[in-house]
Structure formats: structure tokens, C-alpha cells
Amino acid sequence: MLLRLWRDSAWRAVLFQVLLISLVLLFGGWIVDNTLTNLENRGISTGFDFLSQSAGFGIIQSLIEYNESLSFGHTFVVGLLNTLLVSALGIVFATLLGFGMGVARLSSNWLLAKVAAVYVEVFRNIPLLLQIFFWYFAVLSVLPSPRQSLSLFDIFFLNIRGVFLPEPVFDAGGMIAVWAFVVAAVLTVGLVLLNKRQRKNTGRPLPFLKATGALLLIGLPVVTFWLANGSLHWDVPHLKGFGFKGGIELLPELLALWFALTVYTAAFIAEVVRSGIESVSKGQKEAAAALGLRPGRVMNLVVIPQAMRVIIPPLTNQYLNLIKNSSLATAIGYPDLVSVFAGTTLNQTGQAIEVIAMTMAVYLTISLTVSMLMNMYNRWVALVER
Amino acid sequence: MLKALVKLTLPALLLTSAGLQANQAGSTLETVKEKGFLSCGVNTGLPGFSSPDDKGKWSGMDVDFCRGLAAGVLGDANKVKYIPLTAKERFTALQSGEIDVLSRNTTWTLTRDASLGLNFAGVSYYDGQGFMVSKDLGVTSAKQLDGAAVCIQSGTTSELNLADYFRTNGMKYQPVVFDTSDGTAKGFDSGRCDVLTSDQSQLYALRLRLSNPGKAVVLPEVISKEPLGPLVRQGDDQWFNIVKWSLSVMINAEELGVTSANADKMRSSANPSIKRLLGVDGPKGKGMGLNDDWSYQVIKQVGNYSEVFETNVGEGSPLKIERGLNALWSQGGILYAPPVR
Numbered sequence: 001m002l003l004r005l006w007r008d009s010a011w012r013a014v015l016f017q018v019l020l021i022s023l024v025l026l027f028g029g030w031i032v033d034n035t036l037t038n039l040e041n042r043g044i045s046t047g048f049d050f051l052s053q054s055a056g057f058g059i060i061q062s063l064i065e066y067n068e069s070l071s072f073g074h075t076f077v078v079g080l081l082n083t084l085l086v087s088a089l090g091i092v093f094a095t096l097l098g099f100g101m102g103v104a105r106l107s108s109n110w111l112l113a114k115v116a117a118v119y120v121e122v123f124r125n126i127p128l129l130l131q132i133f134f135w136y137f138a139v140l141s142v143l144p145s146p147r148q149s150l151s152l153f154d155i156f157f158l159n160i161r162g163v164f165l166p167e168p169v170f171d172a173g174g175m176i177a178v179w180a181f182v183v184a185a186v187l188t189v190g191l192v193l194l195n196k197r198q199r200k201n202t203g204r205p206l207p208f209l210k211a212t213g214a215l216l217l218i219g220l221p222v223v224t225f226w227l228a229n230g231s232l233h234w235d236v237p238h239l240k241g242f243g244f245k246g247g248i249e250l251l252p253e254l255l256a257l258w259f260a261l262t263v264y265t266a267a268f269i270a271e272v273v274r275s276g277i278e279s280v281s282k283g284q285k286e287a288a289a290a291l292g293l294r295p296g297r298v299m300n301l302v303v304i305p306q307a308m309r310v311i312i313p314p315l316t317n318q319y320l321n322l323i324k325n326s327s328l329a330t331a332i333g334y335p336d337l338v339s340v341f342a343g344t345t346l347n348q349t350g351q352a353i354e355v356i357a358m359t360m361a362v363y364l365t366i367s368l369t370v371s372m373l374m375n376m377y378n379r380w381v382a383l384v385e386r
Numbered sequence: 387m388l389k390a391l392v393k394l395t396l397p398a399l400l401l402t403s404a405g406l407q408a409n410q411a412g413s414t415l416e417t418v419k420e421k422g423f424l425s426c427g428v429n430t431g432l433p434g435f436s437s438p439d440d441k442g443k444w445s446g447m448d449v450d451f452c453r454g455l456a457a458g459v460l461g462d463a464n465k466v467k468y469i470p471l472t473a474k475e476r477f478t479a480l481q482s483g484e485i486d487v488l489s490r491n492t493t494w495t496l497t498r499d500a501s502l503g504l505n506f507a508g509v510s511y512y513d514g515q516g517f518m519v520s521k522d523l524g525v526t527s528a529k530q531l532d533g534a535a536v537c538i539q540s541g542t543t544s545e546l547n548l549a550d551y552f553r554t555n556g557m558k559y560q561p562v563v564f565d566t567s568d569g570t571a572k573g574f575d576s577g578r579c580d581v582l583t584s585d586q587s588q589l590y591a592l593r594l595r596l597s598n599p600g601k602a603v604v605l606p607e608v609i610s611k612e613p614l615g616p617l618v619r620q621g622d623d624q625w626f627n628i629v630k631w632s633l634s635v636m637i638n639a640e641e642l643g644v645t646s647a648n649a650d651k652m653r654s655s656a657n658p659s660i661k662r663l664l665g666v667d668g669p670k671g672k673g674m675g676l677n678d679d680w681s682y683q684v685i686k687q688v689g690n691y692s693e694v695f696e697t698n699v700g701e702g703s704p705l706k707i708e709r710g711l712n713a714l715w716s717q718g719g720i721l722y723a724p725p726v727r
Contacts, residue, residue, distance in 0.1 A: 043620040044503035056546045058561040068549035140576040241533040333563045347474045347541030350502040
């Protein structure tokens with residue numbers, strides 16, 4: 001019986017797979033068991049109880065309410081949000097800059113093309129960590145002290161402590177207007193989608209689309225603001241005590257990291273965009289031009305949509321790299337997840353394995369999520385055979 | 387065939403896993419003797435405690451402690467490999483066995499004793515946390531620091547004390563963290579923060595690093611107790627004893643007036659305490675697995691506590707720190723070592 005099964009190649013394949021999987025599981029189990037035993041022997045405490053202990057240290061930037069008396073679990077969330085913040089800022093600006101540079105590099109304007117080429121070659125060939133240090137120490141050594149701040153109209157300030165911007169403060173009526181803007185934005189998106197379907201079905205766009213959109217986006221908030229008798233004032237930063245109070249504060253650590261991540265990743269994105277555009281055959285452009293389309297429309301209607309299919313997958317890689325690279329924040333003390341949680345929290349609690357495992361799980365989750373979203377987008381722009 | 391396969395592989399697997407299970411950490415003393423040098427975790431660079439000179443030679447109080455330990459264990463104070471560690475790296479390095487002893491201005495706290503699997507072998511320097519500010523600010527007390535940006539080394543007890551101090555005094559602050567104490571000094575120097583906080587001994591050392599040391603002042607407040615001392619891993623009592631008594635021997639030597647210069651002469655002293663201290667008489671090193679003259683080697687090659695203190699951070703150094711709390715108990719301080727008996 002056994003011999004017969006053994007001779008059956010399908011069964012044999014199953015057998016070997018089962019064997020391999022159990023070997024891997026045994027090995028994993030051995031590692032976990034050994035770790036636990038060793039930790040126990042050395043008197044190092046384990047488990048996740050530390051997450052509810054009070055943290056006792058301050059964090060310079062937090063998107064949620066945080067103070068020293070809150071738990072290590074809170075430090076995890078604060079670090080995570082700071083990582084997401086700098087990653088999101090980096091992705092948005094790197095995409096804009098990268099697309100600009102990629103298109104510029106193909107420009108028929110000699111100077112523009114060369115500037116873009118030099119930009120790409122310089123910034124993608126210098127290690128990111130060095131660039132972060134450069135921007136950070138450049139910021140620190142060039143900028144003046146808070147009392148000698150550089151200012152623009154006395155409402156924007158720039159000094160060694162960062163950039164200070166006025167912050168809009170709405171009362172209840174003002175908040176209604178803000179929500180009205182959100183509603184208007186959603187309606188506009190719906191309108192655009194409707195227009196797309198209309199054009200696909202009938203070949204004609206909806207009439208007055210742009211005017212309606214603009215009216216919605218501007219008119220609705222303004223009218224509600226007026227109706228709700230809302231008020232808005234600006235919280236302008238002012239010098240008080242050791243530094244500036246009020247307004248929005250952007251830390252030099254955040255600025256340096258954001259800048260470095262943007263500039264570095266944009267250099268790669270520029271190359272991705274250039275290759276995407278170059279992958280569209282020349283005949284397409286010539287055909288579009290022969291139909292009488294202006295160069296801008298040739299780019300927007302013919303080249304870019306086709307290039308996107310080539311651009312999206314490598315662009316996803318760049319986004320993932322940027323998110324992971326944001327962990328270099330720890331080098332300049334920007335309070336991201338690695339600095340706050342895998343750094344200070346780890347050190348104060350001594351629970352290296354739990355902390356590092358949680359940190360790795362977070363990066364894995366973020367990366368897989370971004371990857372999933374980009375794949376969805378990719379399916380959307382992919383060539384559909386009709 | 388299948389059965390045979392299982393029969394063969396399973397026991398083999400179990401055997402290997404049992405064999406590899408929990409590789410018991412051997413005796414640290416034996417490991418050190420075997421490799422012929424001591425791996426000592428020190429600060430990455432803190433004048434007076436541990437810092438390398440331009441030729442890569444390490445010096446400082448923490449460094450001298452390791453030299454003393456090596457002299458006692460291996461008979462040669464120079465058989466030490468220094469491993470510079472940041473505050474964040476230090477405990478992991480000791481836990482994982484990368485170093486044999488951590489002598490890196492580390493504060494003795496309950497958490498570190500109880501949940502890190504480490505043991506403090508004593509106090510080699512009684513310190514307290516203080517603040518340094520720029521003279522221009524015109525600040526005379528730490529109570530005037532509301533709203534200040536504070537440069538601080540991450541992963542230290544200073545970080546926690548700072549938070550406590552500002553909270554109990556109802557003040558706000560901005561923590562600007564750096565990985566190394568050198569980084570905090572640079573941050574302070576560039577003006578990124580108004581205040582630099584750390585153990586007082588470090589403040590004096592870091593002040594020397596500033597571009598203009600005269601422009602910074604150390605505020606009078608001392609906001610915490612920072613007993614600094616060497617650490618070892620738990621579970622090796624013999625090694626724990628060796629480290630503990632190397633420190634005690636240096637303190638006892640000061641008390642009995644034994645120095646590196648007169649150690650040879652003192653061996654023939656009539657004082658029974660000195661005889662026991664130098665291993666001429668008494669318990670010697672046997673109980674700890676060391677040579678009879680181990681304590682003599684410590685004192686002869688490195689010196690007593692006072693010598694180490696004065697050359698590294700006291701009168702003989704640029705830091706000029708007074709003994710203060712670190713004077714002997716008999717001279718107004720709290721330095722006190724159990725007797726060699």
C-alpha cells in the first residue's frame with residue numbers, strides 16, 4: 001500500500017511538501033522555544049504587559065494628545081503617526097517633483113532637460129543618510145536663533161527651531177463651512193465620474209462641467225460660512241519666552257527628513273516616469289499630432305495614460321522604499337516609530353524582542369497596504385481589451 | 387519507506403533540538419581567561435569617563451575600572467578590548483554576551499536590576515542630573531525654564547527625570563533627542579535647544595566640547611540621584627563577585643592609604659587590614675577563582691579610587707570636579723566599601 005503511494009508521483013510530491021513544511025515549522029518552533037527558555041534563564045522579563053505601563057518620557061512632536069503620564073502603548077501610536085506623517089508628506093511631494101523632473105528630462109528645452117538630468121544623477125547617487133544629515137546640519141548651522149528669525153510679513157517665521165505658520169481657527173459656524181467644503185469636494189468627484197461615464201457612453205462631456213465644479217467648491221463653503229454666521233481668525237505665531245508660541249510649528253527634524261526623502265525619491269521617480277513616457281511608441285505621438293492636437297494635449301491625452309501602465313509598478317516600489325527609508329529619522333532625532341518606540345521605549349523597558357517584532361509588523365502592514373492600493377490603481381489604469 | 391523516514395528523522399530532529407536547547411552561558415571568568423582579554427562596554431566618548439585620544443587609546447574613570455578588572459583577572463591592565471556603546475545599545479550588548487562588563491556611566495535603578503536580567507555591581511560615581519544653559523539667556527534657576535527646548539540623550543534615566551521635573555513644576559518643554567552625548571553637545575552648541583540636561587559630571591565634560599565653553603553655565607539645581615556603576619549579567623555569581631570586589635578593593639585601598647606607588651612597600655606592612663587587602667594574608671582570591679595577588683595587581687597597575695578619580699575627573703584633569711559625595715565616608719562623602727576580610 002505504502003509502496004504504491006510512494007510510486008505515485010502526485011502522492012510523493014505531497015509527501016515531500018508536508019515534510020518540508022513540518023521541518024520549517026519545527027525549526028520555527030525551536031527558535032521560539034529556545035528564545036523563551038534563554039530569556040527566562042537570564043531573568044529577562046517577557047510579554048506585552050509593558051505596553052500599559054506609563055512611559056515617563058516626553059516626545060517632541062505628537063499628532064495625538066500625549067504626555068509623560070500616558071503608557072508605552074501611546075508612544076507606539078505617537079511614533080506610528082509620525083512615521084505615517086512624514087511618509088505621506090514625502091510621497092506626495094516626491095511624486096510631484098518626480099513627475100516634473102521626469103517630464104522635464106525629456107523636454108526639448110536643452111537647459112531644462114540638462115538641469116533635470118543633473119538633478120537625477122546627483123541626488124540618486126548620494127546615500128540617503130548623508131543627504132538627511134546634510135539638510136539637517138545645513139538647517140541648523142545656517143538658520144538664525146528664534147529672536148533673529150527670518151520672517152515674511154511678520155506672520156511666517158523661519159529660525160533654527162523650525163518653520164512657524166499661522167493656523168486658521170474656526171468657530172462652530174466656521175466648522176460648518178469646512179464640512180461644507182468636504183461635501184462639495186465629494187460632489188465634485190461624483191460629477192467627474194459621472195462625466196467620464198457620460199463621455200464613454202455618448203462621446204460628449206457634460207455641459208458646463210468646469211464651471212459647475214468651481215461653483216460647488218467655492219460657492220458652497222462661502223454661502224454656508226455666511227449663512228452660519230461663521231468667523232475665522234488666524235493664530236499667528238509670536239515670540240514668547242524661549243521661542244514661538246501659537247500657530248503651526250514644523251520641526252527642523254521633520255523638515256530635514258521630509259526634504260531629504262522627497263529629493264532622493266523624486267530622483268528615482270523621475271527615471272521611472274521618463275522610462276514610462278519613452279515606452280510609448282513615437283508613432284502614437286505623431287498620430288496624435290497629425291490629428292491636430294496641441295503638444296500639451298498630446299502629452300495629457302495620449303502619452304501619459306499609456307505611460308501610466310508602465311510607471312505604476314516601479315512607482316509602488318519607490319513609495320515602499322520611501323516609507324521604509326523614513327526610519328532613518330532616528331539619526332536626526334525625528335520622533336518616528338523607530339526612534340520613539342524601537343529606540344527609547346525599547347531602552348526604557350528592555351523588551352527588545354517584543355518591541356522589534358511590533359515595529360517590523362507595522363512596516364510590513366503599511367507596505368502591504370500601500371502595495372495593495374497601488375495594485376488596485378494599477379488594475380484601474382491597465383489596458384482593458386475590448 | 388515512509389515509516390522508516392519518519393523513524394530516522396524525527397528522533398534526530400528531537401535530539402538536535404534538545405542538544406541546541408538553551409545554550410547555557412558558561413562561566414564568564416572562564417570565557418575571559420580563554421580569550422585572553424576583557425570585553426568592556428564603554429561610552430562612545432565622554433571626557434573623564436571614557437574617551438579615546440587621537441591614537442585610539444582609551445582613558446577615563448570607567449575605562450580605568452575595566453583596566454583594574456583586567457589586572458585582577460588576567461594580571462595585565464592592558465588586556466582590555468573597549469566596545470563603545472550608545473545609551474540605547476548598552477543593555478542589549480551585555481545581555482547578548484557581546485561584552486563581559488558594562489562600565490558606562492549607567493544609573494542603578496530598580497527596572498534595570500529587575501527586568502533586564504542584569505545586576506549592578508556597586509556604585510563607582512555618585513552623580514545627579516543638572517542643567518546647562520547659555521549665559522545669554524540670563525537664567526539663574528531651572529524653575530525659569532518653562533517652554534524651553536531641551537537637548538537630551540535618548541534612552542537614559544535623564545529623559546525620565548526631565549519629564550518628571552517639568553511635570554511636577556507645572557512647566558512645558560520640548561525634548562530634542564540625540565543618540566550620543568556628543569550629539570546633545572552639538573545640538574546645544576548650534577542653538578537647536580536652550581538647555582542641555584544630563585548628569586552633572588557629564589555637563590562639565592560636555593562643556594569642554596563647546597565652541598565657547600565660557601558662554602555656558604551649569605545651573606545649581608540637581609534634580610535626581612544618579613548612582614553610576616558597572617553592570618554584569620545575572621546568573622553568574624562568581625563574575626558578579628569579581629566585579630563587585632574589584633571596585634571595593636579600589637575604594638578600600640584609598641581608605642587604607644595604599645596607592646599604586648606604595649603598593650610594593652605596603653605588602654610588608656604590619657597592618658592586618660592592608661595585608662588582607664593586598665592578598666598577603668586573609669581570604670585572597672581563591673573563593674572567586676582568582677590568583678592570590680589579584681587585588682595587589684588591581685592597585686599596582688591602576689591605583690586606588692582617589693588616584694583614578696583625580697587623574698580622570700578631579701584636580702589632575704581639565705574637568706576639576708570636586709570629590710563631594712564621592713569622598714570617602716570618613717571624609718564627608720558617602721563612598722563606603724565592605725571590608726576585605
